[in-house]
Amino acid sequence: MVQAELSPRWTEWHPLRGAGAPGEGVLEEMLDGGQAFRWHRQDGTWTGQWGPHLARLRRGPADTVEWSAPQGFLEPTRAALAQYLDLERDPRKLADALPWRSDPHLARCLEAFPGLRLLRQPFGETLLCFLCSATKQIVQIKQMVARLAERVGRPWGAEAPGRHCLPSWEAIAAATEPALRACGLGFRARHIHRTAQFLAAHPGWLEAAAAAPYPQARDRLCELPGVGEKVADCVLLFGAGRLEAFPVDVWILRAMARRYGLDGWKPAQVAQFGRAHFGERAGLAQQYLFAWERKFGRVGGS
DNA sequence: TACCAGGTGGAGT
DNA sequence: ACTCCACATGGT
Numbered sequence: 001m002v003q004a005e006l007s008p009r010w011t012e013w014h015p016l017r018g019a020g021a022p023g024e025g026v027l028e029e030m031l032d033g034g035q036a037f038r039w040h041r042q043d044g045t046w047t048g049q050w051g052p053h054l055a056r057l058r059r060g061p062a063d064t065v066e067w068s069a070p071q072g073f074l075e076p077t078r079a080a081l082a083q084y085l086d087l088e089r090d091p092r093k094l095a096d097a098l099p100w101r102s103d104p105h106l107a108r109c110l111e112a113f114p115g116l117r118l119l120r121q122p123f124g125e126t127l128l129c130f131l132c133s134a135t136k137q138i139v140q141i142k143q144m145v146a147r148l149a150e151r152v153g154r155p156w157g158a159e160a161p162g163r164h165c166l167p168s169w170e171a172i173a174a175a176t177e178p179a180l181r182a183c184g185l186g187f188r189a190r191h192i193h194r195t196a197q198f199l200a201a202h203p204g205w206l207e208a209a210a211a212a213p214y215p216q217a218r219d220r221l222c223e224l225p226g227v228g229e230k231v232a233d234c235v236l237l238f239g240a241g242r243l244e245a246f247p248v249d250v251w252i253l254r255a256m257a258r259r260y261g262l263d264g265w266k267p268a269q270v271a272q273f274g275r276a277h278f279g280e281r282a283g284l285a286q287q288y289l290f291a292w293e294r295k296f297g298r299v300g301g302s
Numbered sequence: 303t304a305c306c307a308g309g310t311g312g313a314g315t
Numbered sequence: 316a317c318t319c320c321a322c323a324t325g326g327t
Contacts, residue, residue, distance in 0.1 A: 133308055135307050225311090
């Protein structure tokens, strides 16, 4: 499917500066654990794209992470990575403010994924990716957005031949729905195309939603076709750094039923419980619970 | 082969 | 307001 996987010439590796390095296996959870869908591993090296950016990441010596950029893009990539990975903030300090002292399961989750970060992805791209996410596995979502980039997005540049950015909302609005459907989007193609049409007809709408306070931002996003409470929360959490957002998917529903006794609770109730129980950074707790349940909770009820 | 996947929207009660 | 179900597609 991907024909000539020509790779760019890369700069040398640089140590990632910033507080709180991820523990063993945690980098993988950050890049491939359902927050982002544009990172691919080959031989222990992760290559990823976001917005106009392209970078590689790998584990370095002594619990560090190293990065490299396409030749000629060292400084812009350095700045973009700092923003994307939220390097200014220490993830362990953020997590320490969660109520793990009174919540043994949460404590276990924090211990299992030390240094886990929430990404700060481009808002519009996050919306696009999570519009693709409905009842799809992460591997399939990655495949869908890869095809969207390849067929609808613009080429990254001469330095990285064969590589494409995700399409802008304008580009998606200009595409036909059958063309989107041909990317394997299924019934999501209609939602995505109608959302694109709406955004094209309402310049500045998305930026306003991104800037609004959490409850208003969430309500506004839910006006878009294909966006419900879960997708809106994912977009705000992973695309706008709104840690109050508490996305409830099948894994969180399962986790809250098994670990907190919330059997039979509906998503909206679980979301309310989550925000009340975990506090103003509930979304961070959510990501730990999600990661733990997927890694350790696949079999066995309690 | 069945069942499930980071759900949503619409119809019927 | 709540319950049920169609919606497309591919992994396990």
